[in-house]
Amino acid sequence: MAIGLAHYLVVGAVLFGLGLYTVLTRRNAISILMGVELILNSSNINYVAFSHYSSGNVDGQIYAIFVIMLAAAEAAVGLAIILAIFQIFHTIDVGATETLKE
Amino acid sequence: MEISALIFYLLAGITIGSAAIVAFSRNIVYSAFSLLGTFAGVAGIYVFLGADFVAGVQVLIYVGGILVLILFAVMLTHRIADVRITNRSVGVIPAVVVIAVFLGLLIQSIRDTPWAKAKEIVYSPTTSVIGDYFLQHYLLPFELASVVLLAALIGAVVLSRKETKE
Incomplete structure (x- = not known):
């Protein structure tokens, strides 16, 4: 069976599932950012696959x-926020940073 | 099996295998390093799809920039001397259920949808075409992108500098 659009879409879907799993289950803020990067990569695979197989431009x-580009900006700001949180709380467990609740 | 199919399955295996390590590894340093495999595999997939410029951008920005930033953050926020580097997972079972349902729906819709097909599939250099598009059709988003990057740069500097008391 020749490689077609569906193969790439399935790779993107599986990558999205793994990224979503990382975002949902991790409690370490850096791991959650890694999951977001996986999700962005999966969407990019879909974009480029559709560009190649469906639209032709x-x-x-x-x-x-x-x-x-937005992922780079997000990573820079997100990691700066995480480092600021680490300086204040001495942990980056997202369950531990809940002072806004009080 | 054709050689191209073999290469595709190899790239997809590298990408998804590394992503699985990112998602399931107990040690965050392993997670951060296997992100390299995912990004490189995705770059290979772009090359396979004839998107040479996007593949170059992927390697430059993801592997050269974001991955290094993430590794810096991992190293700065953990006492490396600690043997146990925690990366715990909670709520695994609900997450697996949600993702299984979601993936099932996605794959069913991928299989059943009659996707549009391009008239012909071309493999040609894309860099000059992308440059033309950026300076004609996508000029406003292109300029906005530079403003967004400047804002992110200033924001990151402001967030990570030390507070100085007068």
Whole structure:
């Protein structure tokens, strides 16, 4: 069976599932950010696969580049926030940082 | 089996295997390093899809930038001397149920949807075409992207600097 669009979509779906699992179950803030990166990568696979097999132009690739750009910005700000949290709480367990509740 | 199918399955295996280590490893350093395999595998998939420029961007930004940032954060937020580096998981069973249902629906819809097909599948260099699009159709998002990056840069600096009392 020749490799087609569906193969790439399934790879993207499985990657999305693993990223969602990481985001849902981890309690370490850096691990949650890693899960977000997996999810963004899976969406990029879908964009580029549709660009190659369905539309035939480069629009999908351009969206993928924008997603990568936003992922870089998100990682920089997110990790800066995590380091600030670590300086205050001395932990990055997201269950332990709940002073806003009080 | 064709050689191209073999390469595809190899790349998909590297990508998903490394992502599984990211999701299931008990040690966060292993998770962070196996993210490298995922990003490299996804870059290979882009090459396989004829997206050479996106693959280059993926390697430069994800492997060269984001991965290094994540490794820095891991090293800065854990006392490396500690033998036990925690990366615990909670609520595994509800998460597995949610994801199994979700993946089932996704894969069913992938199988059943009649996707549009391109007239012809071309493998040509994309860099100059992408450059033209960025400076014509996508000029406004392109300029906004630079503003977003500047804002993120300043935000990260402000967040991570030490508070100084007057």
